[in-house]
Amino acid sequence: xxxxxxxxxxxxxxxxxxxxxxxxxxxxxxxxxxxxxxxxxxxxxxxxxxxxxxxxxxxxxxxxxxxxxxxxxxxxxxxxxxxxxxxxxxxxxxxxxxxxxxxxxxxxxxxxxxxxxxxxxxxxxxxxxxxxxxxxxxxxxxxxxxxxxxxxxxxxxxxxxxxxxxxxxxxxxxxxxxxxxxxxxxxxxxxxxxxxxxxxxxxxxxxxxxxxxxxxxxxxxxxxxxxxxxxxxxxxxxxxxxxxxxxxxxxx
Numbered sequence: 001x002x003x004x005x006x007x008x009x010x011x012x013x014x015x016x017x018x019x020x021x022x023x024x025x026x027x028x029x030x031x032x033x034x035x036x037x038x039x040x041x042x043x044x045x046x047x048x049x050x051x052x053x054x055x056x057x058x059x060x061x062x063x064x065x066x067x068x069x070x071x072x073x074x075x076x077x078x079x080x081x082x083x084x085x086x087x088x089x090x091x092x093x094x095x096x097x098x099x100x101x102x103x104x105x106x107x108x109x110x111x112x113x114x115x116x117x118x119x120x121x122x123x124x125x126x127x128x129x130x131x132x133x134x135x136x137x138x139x140x141x142x143x144x145x146x147x148x149x150x151x152x153x154x155x156x157x158x159x160x161x162x163x164x165x166x167x168x169x170x171x172x173x174x175x176x177x178x179x180x181x182x183x184x185x186x187x188x189x190x191x192x193x194x195x196x197x198x199x200x201x202x203x204x205x206x207x208x209x210x211x212x213x214x215x216x217x218x219x220x221x222x223x224x225x226x227x228x229x230x231x232x233x234x235x236x237x238x239x240x241x242x243x244x245x246x247x248x249x250x251x252x
Contacts, residue, residue, distance in 0.1 A: 006086050028065060029053065031090070033110055039175045043141060045081060045093045046106060050118060055084050057127035058148040059221065059249075062090070063121030066102060079144040079249070080121065083151040090118070093144045093175060101133075117155045117181055126219060127247045130158050135209055135218035135241075137232045139167035139201075140175070142224030145249060147176050149221070150183065159212045167201050167228070210239040218243070223249040 035047040056062075061079045068074075082091035098108040128134050136146040143166045145200045153162045164184040168174040168190035180186070188206055192198045210218070220241055222232045229250040236246055 005188075016143060020112045026054070026119050026121075028119050031110050031116050032120045033114045033116070034089075034111070034145060035112060039093060039177075040173050042096050042173070043175050044091055044096075045091050046110070047082075047089060047091045048118070048175075049088060050090055051055045051088055053088060053090060053118075053187060055087075055122075056090075056121035057082055057124070057129050058083060058149075058152040059127040060121035060123055061126075061145065062092075062118050063233070065117040065119070066105065067075060068115075070086075074102060077122070079148070081144045081147050081151075083155050084147055085152070085155050085195040091142065093147075095141045097152070123249075126179070126221065126223075127249050128152075128219070130156060132219045133161040133214045133216065133234075134163075135220045136162070136164040137166075137201075137206075137220065137224075137236070138164070138234075139224035140173075142222075142228065142249070142251070143175055144220060145223055147179070150179075153183075163209055163218075165201065165205055167224075201232060201235065203239060206232075206235040207239040210241055211235070218246065220246045221249075224251075226250050 029050055029052045031050045033046060034049050037045040037167060039045055061073055061077050063077055065073060065075050078092045080090055080243040081088060081093045094103050096104045101123065126145060130152055134149060136149060138146045162183055165187060166184060166238050167189060168185040170188050171193060171239060174186055185205065187197060188198055189199045189200055198246050220236055222229050233246055233248060237243060
């Protein structure tokens with residue numbers, strides 16, 4: 001989810017992640033890749049069996065570790081896409097970053113049966129346990145932790161209100177396009193189906209949701225690039241969302 005420099009394919013870049021808080025110290029666990037599903041031309045979901053996984057809350061992420069044949073180790077943080085009730089399994093949805101070794105390995109080399117190591121779950125700040133109305137706003141791969149929340153909401157049959165605004169360049173770039181329901185409003189910035197407006201997420205998308213907030217208001221979760229996170233947060237505040245009820249997960 002961050003930009004990566006190119007180096008020979010026997011090594012992996014080691015990027016960081018912004019705004020990681022309340023990390024839980026846990027041991028590394030072996031994860032076996034069991035399935036690869038194409039989501040968009042540049043993103044795919046990777047499903048892992050992790051027998052010792054202790055579970056997570058929607059919105060949390062994990063640290064993934066790859067070790068090259070020469071012993072070089074790379075670690076990268078990825079949001080968890082699967083809901084907590086998917087016992088013994090986790091799913092990660094990864095963009096294929098141009099020149100990126102870790103994402104490049106997953107998209108071009110990895111096959112079912114391959115093993116990696118994972119540690120987590122991490123960060124309680126962005127987690128949503130399903131106990132309060134949630135307004136979710138994401139762009140691109142920023143929808144990944146939000147989709148864990150949507151799946152949790154559906155799997156548990158929760159009555160608490162939940163809404164999702166998701167931005168993508170066009171329908172082909174909309175991750176999880178086949179899974180969205182009435183809770184979701186897609187926003188297309190470059191191209192859209194006939195009759196659907198094209199443009200950046202605006203007050204016209206956000207303000208009606210704030211005006212129609214449930215009793216007690218929304219807990220807002222925003223995930224995306226630095227620029228998108230700032231833009232979406234500004235729209236929320238201008239529409240009346242309290243600043244202390246906006247949780248942001250961003251990547252650079």
